């Protein structure tokens with residue numbers, strides 16, 4: 075039996091190796107060039123560890139049967155179920171019994187799996203509490219203590235406590251955590267901030283990068299790289315010890331730049347793209363090109379109507395999830411069709427601004443440690459990235475940053491991502507003034523700043539406003555002296571969140587912000603979620619700065 079299990083595990087790993095090899099777009103990098111560029115051992119290093127198979131890998135046709143049978147309304151429910159016994163035994167039992175009279179899938183699943191707990195679903199908020207009190211009282215509800223890993227479950231155990239967003243999101247999320255930490259600092263929870271950062275440092279050591287979230291099915295990708303901003307937050311808020319993360323920052327950088335040195339002009343490999351002038355910029359990527367476990371039904375459906383090779387669509391959907399903007403007109407060739415998604419063909423302005431911050435932070439901490447060589451090396455990388463961004467992502471005519479479609483060699487859409495270069499202070503004062511004007515005239519609404527100008531039915535588009543985008547816009551503007559606009563947006567956003575809180579006594583993931591009366595946001599592939607980690611974080615920070623609305 076043991077040998078049998080080992081063979082299955084090996085077979086699955088080989089499948090992943092093959093996936094990685096064939097998943098590379100031949101137009102981007104030919105196979106023999108790739109082998110020359112990346113020696114074999116390094117490629118194998120990028121694979122998930124053998125104990126990190128996803129539920130789709132483990133349950134094979136049982137997984138597909140569950141996802142297609144609609145026994146759970148949300149595609150994420152089954153991947154989050156923990157098995158009651160060895161998955162291989164479950165699969166064997168399934169194969170043996172599925173055609174027998176009286177077999178029902180729902181009953182089989184309930185007998186063999188623990189369904190996910192919804193920790194905060196029984197939380198009742200106290201309407202007499204102010205917004206600030208409500209948020210401070212919610213931190214313990216959204217906190218998960220380190221726990222033993224349930225064998226074969228998709229949840230990756232973490233060494234320290236962490237905050238989850240809430241609702242269906244019962245695991246930690248990379249970029250959410252930074253915006254959550256802003257509020258934790260304001261609530262005097264430096265202890266939790268440290269735990270969260272240590273968890274991410276631990277994941278860098280264990281997996282070589284910070285995954286989208288602590289689930290096996292999130293290991294193939296990361297999310298907007300904000301670890302450097304977390305480290306900086308420590309210094310600002312007096313939590314000592316930011317310097318000890320230098321090695322982790324450098325390791326995260328190596329993940330994002332993997333393969334870059336061997337790229338010829340116009341070639342791409344994983345997250346890196348060599349531009350026509352020889353400069354290097356980055357894109358979002360996922361090492362897999364299969365339907366996402368947590369959105370399996372949706373992805374299969376999208377690919378079916380795309381008229382494109384399914385694996386290409388899956389990769390672009392996964393890369394879109396890595397961007398944190400899942401989904402948005404930013405990644406679509408045709409704004410009315412998710413199937414036209416081309417995330418891997420875009421050089422995103424926010425991703426490159428975050429990497430500029432990472433390079434600058436490595437340079438700064440190297441200087442503090444007396445490493446002059448490291449300091450100059452990373453200063454130079456940051457300078458080069460800023461130049462390349464100005465060349466390819468800056469739109470002089472409309473005065474804003476835009477994503478760049480490197481395959482078509484054309485600018486993409488303007489969005490609130492244009493504010494990230496201001497947030498990380500890579501824009502010139504002249505560029506910042508023009509971006510401020512573009513935001514004021516094109517994205518400002520009664521309730522805050524829109525993600526984009528386009529109404530597509532996707533959640534990272536009009537009419538939705540999101541907490542992380544408000545925060546980076548407010549602070550980005552203020553960093554360049556546009557205080558009046560920044561303060562105005564802060565008040566609009568506080569008012570939005572408070573209006574809904576007064577009626578419903580909860581904070582949510584995103585808001586509909588185009589009308590004078592704010593309401594809950596919508597759109598996208600899953601229903602609106604309550605909680606909500608990053609909204610709480612940003613609002614708590616703004617209350618500290620501006621007072622209660």
Ligand SMILES: OC[C@H]1O[C@H](O[C@H]2O[C@H](CO)[C@@H](O)[C@H](O)[C@H]2O)[C@H](O)[C@@H](O)[C@@H]1O
Pocket residue numbers: 150239243247249250286366368369395396398399400401600
């Ligand atoms: O289940 C679908 C997708 O859900 C996540 O994305 C959304 O929620 C995250 C947690 O708040 C947030 O970080 C992201 O910006 C949202 O769009 C998840 O991150 C995706 O990977 C997943 O496929």
